[in-house]
Amino acid sequence: xxxxxxxxxxxxxxxxxxxxxxxxxxxxxxxxxxxxxxxxxxxxxxxxxxxxxxxxxxxxxxxxxxxxxxxxxxxxxxxxxxxxxxxxxxxxxxxxxxxxxxxxxxxxxxxxxxxxxxxxxxxxxxxxxxxxxxxxxxxxxxxxxxxxxxxxxxxxxxxxxxxxxxxxxxxxxxxxxxxxxxxxxxxxxxxxxxxxxxxxxxxxxxxxxxxxxxxxxxxxxxxxxxxxxxxxxxxxxxxxxxxxxxxxxxxxxxxxxxxxxxxxxxxxxxxxxxxxxxxxxxxxxxxxxxxxxxxxxxxxxxxxxxxxxxxxxxxxxxxxxxxxxxxxxxxxxxxxxxxxxxxxxxxxxxxxxxxxxxxxxxxxxxxxxxxxxxxxxxxx
Numbered sequence: 169x170x171x172x173x174x175x176x177x178x179x180x181x182x183x184x185x186x187x188x189x190x191x192x193x194x195x196x197x198x199x200x201x202x203x204x205x206x207x208x209x210x211x212x213x214x215x216x217x218x219x220x221x222x223x224x225x226x227x228x229x230x231x232x233x234x235x236x237x238x239x240x241x242x243x244x245x246x247x248x249x250x251x252x253x254x255x256x257x258x259x260x261x262x263x264x265x266x267x268x269x270x271x272x273x274x275x276x277x278x279x280x281x282x283x284x285x286x287x288x289x290x291x292x293x294x295x296x297x298x299x300x301x302x303x304x305x306x307x308x309x310x311x312x313x314x315x316x317x318x319x320x321x322x323x324x325x326x327x328x329x330x331x332x333x334x335x336x337x338x339x340x341x342x343x344x345x346x347x348x349x350x351x352x353x354x355x356x357x358x359x360x361x362x363x364x365x366x367x368x369x370x371x372x373x374x375x376x377x378x379x380x381x382x383x384x385x386x387x388x389x390x391x392x393x394x395x396x397x398x399x400x401x402x403x404x405x406x407x408x409x410x411x412x413x414x415x416x417x418x419x420x421x422x423x424x425x426x427x428x429x430x431x432x433x434x435x436x437x438x439x440x441x442x443x444x445x446x447x448x449x450x451x452x453x454x455x456x457x458x459x460x461x462x463x464x465x466x467x468x469x470x471x472x473x474x475x476x477x478x479x480x481x482x483x484x485x486x487x488x489x490x491x492x493x494x495x496x497x498x499x500x501x502x503x504x505x506x507x508x509x510x511x512x513x514x515x516x517x518x519x520x521x522x523x524x525x526x527x528x529x530x531x532x533x534x535x536x537x538x539x540x541x542x543x544x545x546x547x548x
Contacts, residue, residue: 189248190224196240197222210239253292263302270306271511275315279303286326297330297342299323304349305507308515324349331362392499399497402439406432406451413454426458440496452478453519460525468525469534476516476538480545483512513545 197207197218204222208215211232220226228236237247244250254262262285269278282299289295300323307316327349330342343362350359378393409432416425433451436442452475459468494500517539520526529535 188224189227190222192247192249193218193228193236193240194222196242200240207239211235254289254295256294259292259295259298263298267302267306270302270309271508273309275306275310278306279319293330293333293335293342294338296326297338297345300326300330300342301345304345308518309511320349320353324353388499395497395499398439399441399444399500402435402441405435406441409435410451410454417458422458422461426455426462429455429458440494443494443496444500450475453523457524460528465528465532469529469532472520472525472529472535473538476520476542479512479516480509483507483509510546510548513542517542517546 197204202210204218205215208218211218213232217226221228233244233247237244240247263282266278266281266285269275269281282302286292286296286299303319303323303326307319310316324346327342327346331339331346333339333342343366347359347362350356350362374393374397378390378397381387381390381393409428413425413428413432416422416428429451433442433455436451452471456468456471456475459465459471520535520539520542526535
């Protein structure tokens with residue numbers, strides 16, 4: 169049963185999970201048409217003891233669990249609401265409460281609450297992977313390097329466990345996140361070791377599946393598969409060009425670096441990735457930094473403004489409820505991450521203030537106005 173799903177006839181299950189074993193005992197006793205006195209007599213305890221169980225003032229002794237469960241016609245696991253793992257919807261609901269704590273700056277409380285939940289479900293690899301993702305999402309919520317390092321380390325430990333899952337999708341997701349985490353920590357050998365473990369695919373399964381669905385006449389699903397593959401390929405192509413951009417920068421080839429960025433932006437424009445990713449997104453931020461180095465400050469400022477406005481517009485679409493829709497990728501839907509406008513504005517302002525461009529643009533009136541606008545959004 170999923171937390172928060174108040175379907176008719178199931179409301180009591182959600183209530184019981186928040187109120188504990190007592191509510192469950194009371195409901196089952198009443199279903200059996202037993203009084204507290206009758207249940208107490210059958211179990212050899214006092215009616216006062218049963219009353220305390222049902223009000224959560226006390227819990228049954230371990231030796232009493234089996235007789236009590238038999239009397240109520242359920243298993244001990246059902247009586248205790250024991251489950252080795254949570255459903256995905258339950259994980260989402262539970263972590264949403266903790267996400268709000270992170271976003272509101274209550275970092276220690278949020279982390280402690282996550283750890284308490286992980287201790288309650290110590291073998292739930294799906295929960296561990298999701299909690300790791302939450303830790304990484306809110307790394308920038310603090311400027312304390314010690315705290316950030318600890319969160320990164322904890323996230324990596326959780327993902328190392330999650331990647332051993334028998335669930336292939338979960339394992340793949342954990343490995344992908346772990347590679348990114350090790351790169352963030354400058355542990356390149358660990359990242360490469362995980363990549364070297366990956367099986368070398370001989371067949372594009374998504375493409376093959378889409379081809380089969382097309383032959384079967386299942387056009388919507390086939391188109392969804394083709395669009396997913398195209399979007400992935402377009403993003404990968406852009407990422408490759410970004411990698412070539414950084415390589416050129418390291419070689420001191422600024423003109424070549426700028427050309428690679430512009431090629432990446434053209435890939436996203438032609439294949440309409442910008443419709444989903446906020447008008448070239450971080451590519452404009454990267455280009456602004458190169459333009460600053462070349463002294464093209466007006467163009468750099470235009471890109472920074474476009475980066476901020478694109479990010480805010482994309483978030484507004486995401487938070488609209490239906491996610492972002494694209495006429496080109498009409499079978500796909502990009503969903504919101506759940507962060508607030510204030511948190512997004514704070515992150516954007518931090519990016520601008522800590523970026524390389526600030527040294528050259530910091531005195532410009534339009535740059536200060538952009539920071540002021542973000543500060544206003546952050547304060548809302």
